[in-house]
Amino acid sequence: MIDDLYRRPSFVDLISRSLQNYPDRVAFSTPTGDLTYDEVRRLISRVAFALRDAGVKPGDGVAMIAPNRPETFAAVTAAQSLGARYTPLHPMGSLADHVVVCTDAEISTLVVDAAQYADHGAALAAELDPSPRVLLLGGGSGSDVLAGPDTDGVIPSVARESDVALLGYTGGTTGRPKGVMLTHRSLATHLYLTVAHWQLPTELRFLGSTPLTHALQGIVPPVFHQGGSVVLTKGFDPAEFCETVRKHRITATFLVPSMIYVLLDYIAEHDVDLSSLQTILYGAAPMSPDRLEQALEVFGPVFVQFFGQSEAPNTVTTLSKQDHDPRRPERLASCGKPHPTLDVAVLDENDQPCPVGELGEVCVRGPLVMDGYWKQPELTAETLRNGWLHTGDVGRFDADNFLYLTDRKKDMLITGGFNIYPREVEDAVVTHPEVSAAAVIGVPDPKWGEAVTAFVVRTPGATVTADELVALVRERKGPVHAPKRLEFLDALPLTPLGKVDKKELRARFWGDRDRAVN
Structure with missing residues (x-):
């Protein structure tokens, strides 16, 4: 069939093929041991078949709350492989917040880590109507998705690129939270862009200290695509971070600016060896140019900044290592240049392009962009009007096509x-x-x-x-x-x-x- 001839891979297809390419390499390093690529592939297959046998089918809503462990990554990927839409529940979120999200997302299956969140999962399910099925990661019970037999079967490939793979919630600080619909097309585009522009080292050992249910879930696939390994920690602590970098000779990591500030203050008072680091990704929030200049003095030219938002994740622009140039300090306030795969513009109130140097709203279009907000057609129409994603960020371009963000319109x-x-x-x-x-x-x-x-x-x-x-x-x-x-x-x-x-x-x-x- 012609559709099959030109079929593009789903996000899960890309993950599966990466795991097949490097079967003997270490995929995850944890305090309890290492897992190879082949072991992770088999783990995803086992969880996928367990989810399918439990009744998960294409189009279902699956939510999960779990700590940083390989099984977390496997469960998310397994759900997406079945054509289900995944909704993350942050481990630090409250029961009330999770009730709101799960109700809006129409969650029919809740996956929880047995050791840490079994009670929370039970309490959450009791608050929801209809009550979702609750499946456990670990614990050995009949509802444990890890308890099934090992399998060498391939990871299921039910999902299509137009299926919603991730229904993540944003904007919950005021008013009704918004469910951002990201399809396999969007997540696959994100993977392509990260591999092309994030300047990850050839010898790739990545330290993951941010939540695997959230941002890290989008970073692991590009690492696997390049045959790298991920060292997982439970969270961010500056002393643990420095020791992990030294012990594992970490070559790359991701930090939000607030983490970098804490790390800089820690390094100022402690003797540490971070010489193996070749790439530090940062984003998710603006970083002070002065503190960035300080970070360059401490770490050297290893920083790569990315700019995006939930509606166009992480890779709208990139400020490369080369553009982190202390001789051009004004450029440290930039979030970099747009990627050729995307159209990025600064538009006025009439959605017309602003002249170079003039402030306007940053707008984006291309295959990275969300399909809309879940069950909010009016908000979707307003945000995606005139063929552009209106980000809500205020910015300007300079004469060299570097984008500078001033602030959020709402701020x-x-x-x-x-x-x-x-x-x-x-x-x-x-x-x-x-x-x-x-x-x-x-x-x-x-x-x-x-x-x-x-x-x-x-x-x-x-x-x-x-x-x-x-x-x-x-x-x-x-x-x-x-x-x-x-x-x-x-x-x-x-x-x-x-x-x-x-x-x-x-x-x-x-x-x-x-x-x-x-």
Whole structure:
């Protein structure tokens, strides 16, 4: 049939073929032992057949909560191989959050790690109507998807590239959470782009300390595609990170900016050997150019930045190692250049291209982009209007086609009639050598409407005062940007994904108001 002749592989097909290419190589290293590529392939097959026998079929919603272990990766891949749509539940999320997500996603199967989340899974299933089937990772019971016989059968290939492979939720900080529908087409495109542009080392030993149910799930397949291995840790701890890099001679890893800040502060007071690192991927949140310059001094030219969002995951633009050039410090504020596979534009309010240097909304189109928001047709139409994904990010292009993000449109605050993008203030604050991190929000003010308010984490032993930092911002950005209030914190609150939790910072000031503007 002509459809078969031009059939493009699903995301799971790409994973399966990678595992077949390097059967004897180590795929995962864990504290309890190593698994080869062939062992991971057989594990995925075994779980897939167990899910199928339990009743999972194409189009079903499968959610999972589990820690960083190879079985987690296997269960996600197995569900997707059957044509089911996978919804991750973050281990740090609350029961109430998980109920909202599972209800909206119409989850019919819940997979939970038996050792850590069996009770949580049972409580979650009891809250849902209809109650989903609960399957366990481990535990040896009749519902254990790992208890079936080993098999040399191939990983099922039921999924089509148009099937929704990942239904991930975003935007839950305010209002109704949005289920982002990513098809096998989107995830396969992501894999192609990462292999082409992430500059991963030839000798690839990747340290995975972020959640395998979330961001790391999209990074493991490109590592396998290149025959690399993944060393898993339960989470991020700077001491454990440094020791793991030294012990395993790690050559690549992924860190969000907040992790890099913690790591830099740790390295400043400890003797560590991180000389094996050749690539540090970072993204998910803006990084201060000054702290990035500091990181380049510590680690050398190993950084690769990627920019994307849930609706167009991770690979809209890349700032390469070569473009992290301290001789061009202004470029450290960029998120890089668009990939040739995608159309990326900065558009005005009428969806017309903005001139070079002019601010507008960053918009994307191409095979990476989501199919829409689950059961939200009006929001989908608004976000995907006129043939573009409207990201909600404000940015500009320079004459060399580098993209610079100013902030999120929704994060803009208005003070005294002036539009202020918090990142501009944050970047000014962290230029001070005694500042580790900063977050800026607007708070209600009877005179200004919203008052620029900064929360700052100082480096160990720092003595810089609030007045000094306010004066620094005034000098660099002008009086409108200068914080009306500045508060020191031991650490910024973070979301489960490692981003600064501005919802928590705003809650003290905005309370239960319906609109976080004044």
